[in-house]
Amino acid sequence: MGLRTKIGLAIAGTAAVVSVVMGLLVHHRTVEAQYASARSQIGDRLQTAVQDHAAGVDGDRTLIDPPDLPKPLAEAVQQGKWGVYLDHGPKVPQIWAASKYGKEVVALKRPYQREAETVRDLDRVLWLAGGFGTGLACVAGLVVATRLGRRLKVKAGAAQRIAEGDLTARLPLRGKDxxxxxxxxxxxxxxxxxxxxxxxxxxxxxxxxxxxxxxxxxxxxxxxxxxxxxxxxxxxxxxxxxxxxxxxxxxxxxDTATQEVRTEVCELGSLVRRSVAGVAGAGEGVPEGGPEGVTVRVVRDVRVETDPRRVERIVANLVSNALRHGRAPVSVEVDGGVVRVRDCGSGFPEALLSGGPQRFRTKGGERGVGLGLGLTIVQGQARVLGAGVRFANEPGAGAGGALVEVDLRGAVVGEG
Incomplete structure (x- = not known):
């Protein structure tokens, strides 16, 4: 889940929670206010009804000893108290008020449906307003998150270019946040x-x-x-x-900014064979008279438009590195525009696989074996040619060995 989505969900969730809490508060306050008003009104009317009953004048709505008096209210009246009770009932809610006069119970009741409908209408409005507000918050959150995400994406791209070696790249500065x-x-x-x-x-x-x-x-x-x-x-x-x-x-x-590249069209298979043959006497680990233990296999030859001198340098360095730090036999394979160099040694260390080759550090990290510039030159020459380089270890139990792939498919101009 991206940062933009997280910010949008956070803003939308906060708006939804605020809407629900505000709706609950308004609902309860409205219900309490309605009940308090109805209680006060029916209480005043009950006092008047008791006084009229004492004078022998009973109104049309005055009930004397009603049989359907709610039980909680009846118990309160029997204790000599007057009270108000809201009976929700199975059909229409009723609000009751009752008081004891002598041995009789004087009571009043009226429908509470109008208040209940007012609360239902209020709840409907609150739900609509909350949903609309949450929707607006979602849109606002997406807009804010999108702008923030774009700024972070631009800055992450510049930071990535710096990490890849472009030390001229800089992050744009806008605002003061x-x-x-x-x-x-x-x-x-x-x-x-x-x-x-x-x-x-x-x-x-x-x-x-x-x-x-x-x-x-x-x-x-x-x-x-x-x-x-x-x-x-x-x-x-x-x-x-x-x-x-x-x-x-x-x-x-x-390391310089500009590099001269002299391109020409040549067959990649012949170029690789010439490069491997030139490894003879290249240094420690490569015997005089030829690179013993090195085989070249052309699966599919192609013609490439590239700088042959730089390609030869790449292949020669890979073969020399495999013989010096790996173990024979070393195989060089040409498959289309991809050149693969394998050895049967212990493979590349995890530090090289994760961070790439580093100058003044050998393949295994040993001291005194070399300056570790061979793979650094390979990577630099490939960057000048616009080729890709992948460092890996052979998969499979007991397979072992280091694998380097040089991708020149971008320079392919035809079949060999």
Missing amino acids: EITQLAAAVNTMADALAGRLQAEREVTANIAHELRTPVAGMVAASGLLREGRAEELVRGSVRRLSELVDDVIEVARL
Whole structure:
């Protein structure tokens, strides 16, 4: 149930309760006033009737020892009291008044139907007025709730864009109520977050660029070493360091507002095969001479209009990540415009599935295994291409393994 519905129901319910309470109060006050007036009138007439009876003059409406005198009133009169009693009766309500005179009972009665009809008419008017008022309250509640819901929906959309990485989005500020105060607080938070992220990106990019020159020198120097175990360790470590610096620079470039995309039409199956073949020697966990344990299967090939360099980067990073942090065999599947990469490892952690990949955090969250930039680059490159990326774990008992789907169906231009 949405907030708009809740507000509308709350206003309508409050109006209905107020209408019922007011109706009950008016009803009871009217009944009490009518009975008090009738009691006073018939009491005065009873005193006159008793005096006339004592003088030997009885009126047409004076009753002497009436046999149908209501029992409660008869008991009160026998105790020497006079009283008034409202007998609702099976047909027409009657109001009685009786008093004892000597051994006789002098009584009066008259129909109480007019008062009863007045109350019924009043109740009918109260029900109509209450229903009409409740209906108006429902309409007013829906109008207020709709306006409030629209304001909250607009602000929620802007907040969602901020959460998705659009730090230029801001919540509109209109009015001076609590919603506007909340929107202003969110805008202030977004400004502070954007400033901190920008500072972080600038520091990261500057560090990466500063490291590039010494790393290039280390690569050149490692080529002068004599062949042997020490030379292999140094060259492997230097190569890995060079890749990490390149990854940090690429992440910094992906953070910029504009990205150049050079599109061309190509077959997705061939593009994926070329990407997987290029993983050879890509780093730790990928053996020299080819990506052993990696299979490519093309279920349905298509032609896509996209930036092949970025697609190759996405596929290569996914395969390298699966070999480094998962477990072979790794399968790459092309089905229409969807590319799926599976491994047989322990799968993605819940933090990654719920919040997506985060830089400087590896797939399993281990320290010392990497900077965790591979999946971050995949997500950034896919965002530049307008492609979707889904991270999941293989379902089923004992299935295990991580699954990544890259959706390029928006770039499909024909069958392969």
